[in-house]
Amino acid sequence: MTHRRPNRVRGPVHDAFWTWCGKGELRLQRCQACGHLAWPPVEACEHCASPKLTWERMSGRAKIISWCRFMNDYYNGLLPLPYDAILVELEEGTPFIANPHEFDPGEARLDLPVRLVFIDCEDETGAFRLPVFGKS
Numbered sequence: 001m002t003h004r005r006p007n008r009v010r011g012p013v014h015d016a017f018w019t020w021c022g023k024g025e026l027r028l029q030r031c032q033a034c035g036h037l038a039w040p041p042v043e044a045c046e047h048c049a050s051p052k053l054t055w056e057r058m059s060g061r062a063k064i065i066s067w068c069r070f071m072n073d074y075y076n077g078l079l080p081l082p083y084d085a086i087l088v089e090l091e092e093g094t095p096f097i098a099n100p101h102e103f104d105p106g107e108a109r110l111d112l113p114v115r116l117v118f119i120d121c122e123d124e125t126g127a128f129r130l131p132v133f134g135k136s
């Protein structure tokens with residue numbers, strides 16, 4: 001099943017992120033100068049301004065640190081209401097906003113372990129794989 005989604009942020013560094021997602025890999029940029037893990041994608045490190053960034057594969061393990069349910073239609077009916085968002089902390093330490101996969105946010109708890117899953121989506125620019133998180 002393909003899920004219709006709002007348009008992704010596009011551009012050279014964002015497109016690199018989506019290409020990795022298309023391969024089933026969640027990769028974030030690691031600064032080779034100071035070690036900072038950047039999210040969202042950047043042209044240069046937000047801590048030390050180095051342009052030397054490499055795409056590092058994340059483990060896919062995370063824990064929930066916040067969640068919410070959207071009751072208002074911000075996307076002209078594109079997403080069925082209500083829809084849910086979770087804020088997870090990746091095992092590597094970076095916060096990452098995503099959708100819960102196959103569980104109700106009513107089941108969400110602080111520090112609940114979750115695991116990365118990719119779902120097939122499309123926006124106005126084409127098909128892509130979206131990283132989401134299910135209970136592990």
Ligand SMILES: [Zn+2]
Nearest residue numbers: 031034045048
């Ligand atoms: Zn840096």
